[in-house]
Amino acid sequence: MVDFLTYFPQALTPINLLVLVLGVIGGLFLGATPGLSPTMAVALLVPFTFHMEPATGLVLLGAVYTATVAGGAISAILINIPGAPANIATLLDGHPMAKQGQAQKALYYCFISSLVGGLFGMVIMIFFTPPLAEISMEFGPSEMFWIAVFGISVMAGLTSGSVLKGLIGGMFGLLISVIGFSPMLATPRFVFHDVLTGGVAIVPALIGLFAIPQVFSLMETSHKLTNDVEFKPQKGILLKTIKENLSHVKALSIGSVVGSIIGVIPGAGGQVAGLIAYDQVRKFSKNPQSFGTGNPEGVAAAESANNAMVGPSLIPLLTLSVPGSPTAAVLLGGLLIHGLFPGPDLFRSHADVTYTFIASLVLAQFAMCIFGILMARYSHSVMKVPDLEMAAAVTVLAVFGTYSVQNSFDDVIVMFSLGTLMYIGRKVGFSAAPVVLGIILGAIAEDNFLKGKLIADTDVGVLHYFFTGSLNLIIIALCAASVGYSVFSEARQYKKAKARARAKEAGS
Amino acid sequence: MNRDAIVGLVCLVMSAVLYATLGHIEEPRAAAFPRTIIITMGALSALMLLQHLLFPKPQAKQSPFPWIRVGGLFVIIIVYLALLEVVGFYLASFLFFMTVVCIMGFKRLTVKQTVSWVLGSVIFTAILFILFSVLLEVQTPRGLLI
Amino acid sequence: MKGNKLFTRFALVALAVTMLLACSVPAMAEGYPDKPVSMIVTYSPGGATDFQARLVTMMAGDDKYLGQPIVIINKPGAGGQVGWNWFVQKGSKDGYTLATYNVPHFIAQSIVYPTKYDINTFEPVGNWGADPAVLIVPKDSPFNNVKDLVAYAKQNPGKITVSGAGMYVGHHIAALQLMKAAGIKLTYIPEKGGVPAMQSVISGKVKAGFNNLSDAFRNQDRLKILAIADLERHEFLPKVPTLKEEGIDVDNSSVNYRGVVLPKGAPPAVIAKLAEVFPKMFNDKKVKAKMKASGSPEKVMTRDQVIKMFKERQVYLEGLLAELKKKK
Numbered sequence: 001m002v003d004f005l006t007y008f009p010q011a012l013t014p015i016n017l018l019v020l021v022l023g024v025i026g027g028l029f030l031g032a033t034p035g036l037s038p039t040m041a042v043a044l045l046v047p048f049t050f051h052m053e054p055a056t057g058l059v060l061l062g063a064v065y066t067a068t069v070a071g072g073a074i075s076a077i078l079i080n081i082p083g084a085p086a087n088i089a090t091l092l093d094g095h096p097m098a099k100q101g102q103a104q105k106a107l108y109y110c111f112i113s114s115l116v117g118g119l120f121g122m123v124i125m126i127f128f129t130p131p132l133a134e135i136s137m138e139f140g141p142s143e144m145f146w147i148a149v150f151g152i153s154v155m156a157g158l159t160s161g162s163v164l165k166g167l168i169g170g171m172f173g174l175l176i177s178v179i180g181f182s183p184m185l186a187t188p189r190f191v192f193h194d195v196l197t198g199g200v201a202i203v204p205a206l207i208g209l210f211a212i213p214q215v216f217s218l219m220e221t222s223h224k225l226t227n228d229v230e231f232k233p234q235k236g237i238l239l240k241t242i243k244e245n246l247s248h249v250k251a252l253s254i255g256s257v258v259g260s261i262i263g264v265i266p267g268a269g270g271q272v273a274g275l276i277a278y279d280q281v282r283k284f285s286k287n288p289q290s291f292g293t294g295n296p297e298g299v300a301a302a303e304s305a306n307n308a309m310v311g312p313s314l315i316p317l318l319t320l321s322v323p324g325s326p327t328a329a330v331l332l333g334g335l336l337i338h339g340l341f342p343g344p345d346l347f348r349s350h351a352d353v354t355y356t357f358i359a360s361l362v363l364a365q366f367a368m369c370i371f372g373i374l375m376a377r378y379s380h381s382v383m384k385v386p387d388l389e390m391a392a393a394v395t396v397l398a399v400f401g402t403y404s405v406q407n408s409f410d411d412v413i414v415m416f417s418l419g420t421l422m423y424i425g426r427k428v429g430f431s432a433a434p435v436v437l438g439i440i441l442g443a444i445a446e447d448n449f450l451k452g453k454l455i456a457d458t459d460v461g462v463l464h465y466f467f468t469g470s471l472n473l474i475i476i477a478l479c480a481a482s483v484g485y486s487v488f489s490e491a492r493q494y495k496k497a498k499a500r501a502r503a504k505e506a507g508s
Numbered sequence: 509m510n511r512d513a514i515v516g517l518v519c520l521v522m523s524a525v526l527y528a529t530l531g532h533i534e535e536p537r538a539a540a541f542p543r544t545i546i547i548t549m550g551a552l553s554a555l556m557l558l559q560h561l562l563f564p565k566p567q568a569k570q571s572p573f574p575w576i577r578v579g580g581l582f583v584i585i586i587v588y589l590a591l592l593e594v595v596g597f598y599l600a601s602f603l604f605f606m607t608v609v610c611i612m613g614f615k616r617l618t619v620k621q622t623v624s625w626v627l628g629s630v631i632f633t634a635i636l637f638i639l640f641s642v643l644l645e646v647q648t649p650r651g652l653l654i
Numbered sequence: 655m656k657g658n659k660l661f662t663r664f665a666l667v668a669l670a671v672t673m674l675l676a677c678s679v680p681a682m683a684e685g686y687p688d689k690p691v692s693m694i695v696t697y698s699p700g701g702a703t704d705f706q707a708r709l710v711t712m713m714a715g716d717d718k719y720l721g722q723p724i725v726i727i728n729k730p731g732a733g734g735q736v737g738w739n740w741f742v743q744k745g746s747k748d749g750y751t752l753a754t755y756n757v758p759h760f761i762a763q764s765i766v767y768p769t770k771y772d773i774n775t776f777e778p779v780g781n782w783g784a785d786p787a788v789l790i791v792p793k794d795s796p797f798n799n800v801k802d803l804v805a806y807a808k809q810n811p812g813k814i815t816v817s818g819a820g821m822y823v824g825h826h827i828a829a830l831q832l833m834k835a836a837g838i839k840l841t842y843i844p845e846k847g848g849v850p851a852m853q854s855v856i857s858g859k860v861k862a863g864f865n866n867l868s869d870a871f872r873n874q875d876r877l878k879i880l881a882i883a884d885l886e887r888h889e890f891l892p893k894v895p896t897l898k899e900e901g902i903d904v905d906n907s908s909v910n911y912r913g914v915v916l917p918k919g920a921p922p923a924v925i926a927k928l929a930e931v932f933p934k935m936f937n938d939k940k941v942k943a944k945m946k947a948s949g950s951p952e953k954v955m956t957r958d959q960v961i962k963m964f965k966e967r968q969v970y971l972e973g974l975l976a977e978l979k980k981k982k
Contacts, residue, residue, distance in 0.1 A: 458814070459813070
């Protein structure tokens with residue numbers, strides 16, 4: 001901490017501040033573009049840092065990382081397409097809010113919660129790096145498998161309608177994750193067509209599942225020229241919203257804590273931080289039915305979790321040279337290029353650069369919030385675009401975003417096919433969120449199970465391997481609690497609904 | 509049979525078909541995970557089918573589905589995708605945008621509106637072009653024009 | 655509807671102009687390159703190949719070399735198969751689409767799977783790096799040298815788990831070679847990439863691993879590096895013996911060579927130009943300095959040397975993998 005304060009002023013040189021601000025503004029825009037996930041954005045910028053001073057280059061990368069994570073929420077709220085997998089939970093309540101003419105408020109919520117979560121994550125990172133680094137290494141195949149199972153247990157809760165449909169959708173997502181070459185066993189599976197050889201990449205699937213149904217439903221109503229809701233700037237709501245937002249202590253703290261914990265776990269976990277936090281906040285809420293209809297608490301939970309993840313996700317990278325997430329892997333390149341080898345050495349011999357980087361991450365949180373709020377003031381102009389033009393523009397963006405991920409036209413075809421299927425699915429009551437969760441978790445669950453089994457067979461046996469060890473038992477207990485609670489609350493809802501129906505009958 | 513029962517039936521049939529295709533996976537260990545999922549999915553679908561057969565819920569009447577608008581857009585998008593690799597992303601996108609708004613927004617078609625559409629789409633594609641192709645060197649489908 | 659007609663006319667004119675422009679393109683092979691060149695990297699952003707590819711091509715825009723920047727395009731999937739298949743099937747053959755290669759990965763894949771590529775579909779133009787596989791064990795492992803490990807494996811066949819970056823990559827080949835040469839049985843654990851494989855070793859989830867020398871070099875405080883699967887010791891790790899020195903007859907077939915290829919059918923003039931420019935560019939002082947600073951072992955080879963190396967590997971791997979298939 002002392003070191004951190006000593007080096008903090010170094011981050012404040014004019015050139016670093018300029019780079020920070022530009023990085024944040026650029027990052028917000030990039031993040032808002034579907035397909036340009038934080039990983040992509042940082043990878044695109046790494047070459048720019050070749051010719052910069054090490055500290056300045058890292059300030060740029062840190063600022064862009066922070067801002068793109070939050071920026072993905074902009075498109076999630078305004079046009080119902082998550083900019084990155086991490087923002088799925090944001091749109092569940094954010095977009096309904098925008099539809100009701102509260103886009104600006106939803107965005108304020110998003111950036112204020114991002115700031116709270118982001119700062120929480122940074123504090124965790126600055127104070128608890130050594131112990132958390134040890135914990136992060138504890139996560140082996142068995143622990144990761146149970147984490148994925150825990151994620152699957154969240155699926156049922158992500159549909160506003162029937163639990164069964166949520167689960168079926170989730171299973172469908174898990175099946176999609178299986179397509180292509182099995183990375184463990186190198187066998188092709190469900191490759192019905194050449195375009196599927198490489199499997200279904202997550203970002204194209206994400207864009208297809210959310211954007212295409214949205215395009216078609218916009219088209220259904222696009223001949224109506226008048227909007228039922230008037231979209232105009234909401235003036236003078238900033239202070240009120242800040243106050244209101246900060247009063248959702250429960251949502252913010254659950255979001256921040258869940259996000260930080262998931263951030264420490266290496267692997268693709270970061271993408272599901274928002275969804276898991278959202279599910280927890282809903283479970284602890286007094287009126288869970290209001291989630292999914294424009295409850296600002298949902299936005300607060302999802303966004304605080306997303307940004308809380310940023311700091312802790314860098315812990316394994318900085319201390320152990322093991323990047324815990326795809327974005328961290330790209331950042332590793334940014335460090336190496338300047339001869340900075342992550343590890344304890346980083347904090348000793350290159351303390352100036354390292355702490356400048358960390359300080360810039362803290363500053364970027366504030367810059368992200370300020371510029372995000374400034375941008376939110378113009379959000380009504382996006383909402384004002386008539387449905388017809390919006391549908392056309394979103395299609396173009398979806399194609400662009402999908403193609404740019406890996407320059408693959410095959411991905412565009414996969415994206416559109418999945419999207420059309422999802423549109424039909426949506427018509428009969430399925431939601432996209434459990435499907436995406438399934439795609440993300442499927443690979444984690446299967447790979448780690450197979451890996452665990454291979455290791456266990458040489459050693460203690462599968463049962464023993466997966467069911468002993470304190471970390472395993474803790475996660476299994478969480479899974480049980482999550483499922484148990486879902487069943488319990490389902491039963492309670494059912495009783496309530498019955499009682500209400502009876503009261504209605506008696507009344508009439 | 510109400511709608512949700514049919515959905516359950518369709519999912520059940522789909523699970524059965526997928527189960528039948530499992531044979532193409534050579535390595536038995538690689539088939540274990542998909543098999544588990546397909547069986548679970550089949551069971552859930554059967555449950556849904558039964559639930560809605562035994563306890564059908566009354567369903568709200570749905571408004572007629574706008575086949576022409578949605579189907580029309582579907583066709584235009586297919587053409588757009590086919591053109592992408594022929595004429596390039598930016599030109600194809602511009603053409604797509606104009607086609608959609610001109611055909612679907614037929615009733616609103618005036619000279620003034622058309623001009624604003626042309627301007628709007630040019631600016632939209634130009635921003636995409638400058639931001640991504642020039643500044644960040646992101647690749648887009650290439651064709652005749654860039 | 656006036657606007658519509660006008661627009662159609664405009665579009666037709668635009669089409670005509672661009673067609674004219676398009677027709678004149680092939681005539682310009684002399685001025686190559688007159689626009690940015692793209693390079694397919696068959697692994698995801700952040701991996702060692704991606705990182706090094708970005709690094710060694712950073713000087714391409716300099717007039718000394720290409721005078722045009724090289725744009726990296728990631729096409730990951732199925733251990734590189736997706737990218738390389740795309741490259742030979744759909745990539746442009748005009749010299750504006752390059753790809754990185756990884757030996758022995760692509761050669762092994764072309765032997766085991768029905769891929770669209772093999773050594774004859776690529777026209778190499780230069781090699782920039784060679785990352786040997788090293789045998790690593792966790793810091794607190796009871797094995798202090800290769801002999802300990804082999805002795806334990808002889809008594810407990812199949813009980814030693816060895817992680818690596820996937821199936822049929824250099825690490826897997828090294829593990830197969832070690833098993834064959836020492837007459838032992840190990841359990842190979844294929845992971846999703848070098849990083850998770852490294853993590854499994856550091857955290858002791860597996861008993862040993864083969865990993866990139868560059869990554870092991872950066873993590874040497876948290877590991878024990880037992881041996882290197884190459885013909886000679888490496889300048890980064892002068893104290894680490896080769897497997898051969900330890901009495902195990904393993905050559906350099908698992909060394910991960912990285913370089914750049916054009917597809918077969920590219921204009922000969924372009925192949926000649928790139929084959930001349932690329933090795934020079936890889937030897938640029940700035941590139942060399944960055945490679946060294948980032949702990950990436952450099953090995954510059956010319957087109958002829960690479961072609962020879964491809965052929966040698968092909969023969970060796972066919973033999974090794976044929977035996978493996980028979981056992982199955």
